[in-house]
Amino acid sequence: MAKRSxxxxxxxxxxxxxxAMRQFEQQGYADTSxxxxxxxxxxxxxxxxxxxxxxxxxxxxxxxxLQVAMDTEARAAAIEAxxxxxxxxxxxxxxxxxxxxxxxxxxxxxxxxxxxxxLGLQGWYESDHDLGTQNVEAGxxxxxxxxxVEESRVSALAVMIQSALNGAGFALARHQSDVxxxxxxxxxxxMVKGLR
Amino acid sequence: MAKRSxxxxxxxxxxxxxxAMRQFEQQGYADTSxxxxxxxxxxxxxxxxxxxxxxxxxxxxxxxxLQVAMDTEARAAAIEAxxxxxxxxxxxxxxxxxxxxxxxxxxxxxxxxxxxxxLGLQGWYESDHDLGTQNVEAGxxxxxxxxxVEESRVSALAVMIQSALNGAGFALARHQSDVxxxxxxxxxxxMVKGLR
DNA sequence: GTTTTTACATACCAGTGGTATGTGGTGGGT
DNA sequence: ACCCACCACATACCACTGGTATGTAAAAAC
Numbered sequence: 001m002a003k004r005s006x007x008x009x010x011x012x013x014x015x016x017x018x019x020a021m022r023q024f025e026q027q028g029y030a031d032t033s034x035x036x037x038x039x040x041x042x043x044x045x046x047x048x049x050x051x052x053x054x055x056x057x058x059x060x061x062x063x064x065x066l067q068v069a070m071d072t073e074a075r076a077a078a079i080e081a082x083x084x085x086x087x088x089x090x091x092x093x094x095x096x097x098x099x100x101x102x103x104x105x106x107x108x109x110x111x112x113x114x115x116x117x118x119l120g121l122q123g124w125y126e127s128d129h130d131l132g133t134q135n136v137e138a139g140x141x142x143x144x145x146x147x148x149v150e151e152s153r154v155s156a157l158a159v160m161i162q163s164a165l166n167g168a169g170f171a172l173a174r175h176q177s178d179v180x181x182x183x184x185x186x187x188x189x190x191m192v193k194g195l196r
Numbered sequence: 197m198a199k200r201s202x203x204x205x206x207x208x209x210x211x212x213x214x215x216a217m218r219q220f221e222q223q224g225y226a227d228t229s230x231x232x233x234x235x236x237x238x239x240x241x242x243x244x245x246x247x248x249x250x251x252x253x254x255x256x257x258x259x260x261x262l263q264v265a266m267d268t269e270a271r272a273a274a275i276e277a278x279x280x281x282x283x284x285x286x287x288x289x290x291x292x293x294x295x296x297x298x299x300x301x302x303x304x305x306x307x308x309x310x311x312x313x314x315l316g317l318q319g320w321y322e323s324d325h326d327l328g329t330q331n332v333e334a335g336x337x338x339x340x341x342x343x344x345v346e347e348s349r350v351s352a353l354a355v356m357i358q359s360a361l362n363g364a365g366f367a368l369a370r371h372q373s374d375v376x377x378x379x380x381x382x383x384x385x386x387m388v389k390g391l392r
Numbered sequence: 393g394t395t396t397t398t399a400c401a402t403a404c405c406a407g408t409g410g411t412a413t414g415t416g417g418t419g420g421g422t
Numbered sequence: 423a424c425c426c427a428c429c430a431c432a433t434a435c436c437a438c439t440g441g442t443a444t445g446t447a448a449a450a451a452c
Contacts, residue, residue, distance in 0.1 A: 005239070008399085008400075009400085012400085027314070028316070029313070030226070030313070030314075033438080034231075034440065034441090035438090035439085035440095035442085038413060043399095043400075043401085044273040044400075044401055044402075045401090045402095045440085045441085046399085046400055046401050046402070047399070047400050048399075049440090049441070049442080050398090050400065051399090052439095054440080054441080055441090056441065059290075068246075071392075084448065092408060108317070109317070111375070112312075113312045113313055113317070114313050115310045116308075116313075117224070117225070117309055117310050117312075117313035117314075118226075119311070120224075121304070128211070139435080146332075152379065152382075152388065153379065153382065153383040154374075154377040155372070155374040155379070156367070156374075156375055156380050156382070156383035156384075157383045158220040158408080159363045159364060160360035160361075160363055160364050160380075160383060160384065160387065161360070161367070161373065162363060162365070163359040163361075163363025163366075164356035164359050164360040164363075165356075165359075165362050166359055166363075167355045167356055167358060167360075167362075167373070168352070168355060168356050168359070169358025170355070171351075171352070171355040175363070176351070177354055178350075178351045179351045179355065182282055183348065183349065183351065184352050184356075186349060186352070187349040187352035187353045187356060188267055188352075188356065189390065190349065190389070190390065190391055191353070191356065191387050191390060192387070192390075193390055194386065194387060194388075194390005194391060195369045195386055195387065195390060204430085205429080205431090207432060208430080208431085225404095229407080229408065229409085230407085230408080230409065230410090231407085231409095239430095239431075239432085240431075240432055241409090241410085241430050241431075241432090242430085242431055242433070243432075245409090245411080246429090246430060247411070247430090247432065250409080250410080251409065251410090279443095344445050387433070
């Protein structure tokens with residue numbers, strides 16, 4: 001068998017992540033077997049376990065990729081909006097990006113559904129993993145600094161607003177007749193507007 | 197081996213559900229094996245698969261028990277409060293019960309964490325399973341009927357408020373210093389108060 | 393040019409959820 | 423009172439799972 005150089009190894013690793021990303025999204029973590037992923041990439045289990053010590057670690061890598069993608073996009077949107085408009089609108093812009101990700105199938109299945117079950121209760125918060133929480137909390141803390149919301153409510157509001165956006169994402173993905181993007185935006189603005 | 201009567205069979209079934217409830221809570225669905233549950237009850241796999249066609253069905257039964265428990269308690273609290281106070285306070289009382297369940301370890305691990313991963317995206321909504329959603333939506337619809345919130349926002353608010361309570365439950369269970377029950381109640385009331 | 397390390401492949405393992413079949417006690421029909 | 427179908431399990435077995443131990447050829451390091 002032809003052995004490969006480090007450059008090819010990097011490509012193999014990316015192929016594994018890509019295949020895992022697709023299968024985790026389509027079939028879920030539990031119904032995706034390591035053999036299936038290997039067959040998709042065209043290698044054997046030995047190679048997979050050379051790159052990732054466990055199935056969970058492969059999932060964690062996929063999970064992190066999605067979180068980072070959401071994080072960078074939300075940061076960019078918030079910074080951009082903060083320059084053009086008021087801080088309150090900048091916060092809404094960041095929430096809009098998060099809401100967009102929360103309607104994506106891959107983000108839903110991997111980050112919002114399988115993530116908590118696979119990574120567990122402890123790993124979910126204690127580490128610096130959860131970029132979504134950090135992002136929302138930073139946005140609200142900025143609002144507090146501007147005097148728009150009360151400082152003492154920042155943490156509590158952060159967890160509730162982030163979760164609310166998650167739920168809204170799920171609802172939007174269902175395409176229920178009375179839960180439209182407009183209705184979500186309207187209700188969300190009404191909720192956070194009351195905080196001022 | 198001594199074979200048992202129908203009455204003993206009912207007890208066996210309840211024992212299975214009880215053992216599953218405990219192990220699903222403590223170790224999670226994935227790390228709980230059917231053999232472990234059987235050993236806990238003192239029977240073999242043949243008996244378990246006689247009562248439940250699959251591991252998923254056993255989980256669904258446990259999941260339903262918790263949902264029903266929450267539902268009945270929330271309904272009772274809302275009806276009781278509705279008689280004594282105004283509809284807005286009655287709604288808050290119902291939310292309080294839901295929030296209490298959302299801080300319980302068993303409800304968190306089984307209903308909120310493993311539930312979505314095991315039961316899947318479709319089974320989560322399309323059936324009449326999700327009593328939590330129904331409950332919150334009914335409460336908000338009642339507020340709309342009283343003219344407290346706008347009718348067009350009912351569905352959107354329901355999914356967001358329910359999710360917000362979920363997130364609040366998780367945050368409370370973490371015992372983080374700045375996310376206390378008082379802070380949650382304060383922030384939550386501030387959010388929904390703005391809807392009027 | 394030799395040695396070490398990398399990037400895989402191969403073979404194997406205990407344990408998993410699930411099935412097929414066996415079996416003794418129970419309860420209803422006559 | 424007897425019989426027999428059925429119920430509530432037990433036993434044995436299966437394909438497959440994630441994970442490990444080992445082998446091996448090519449690439450990199452010296």
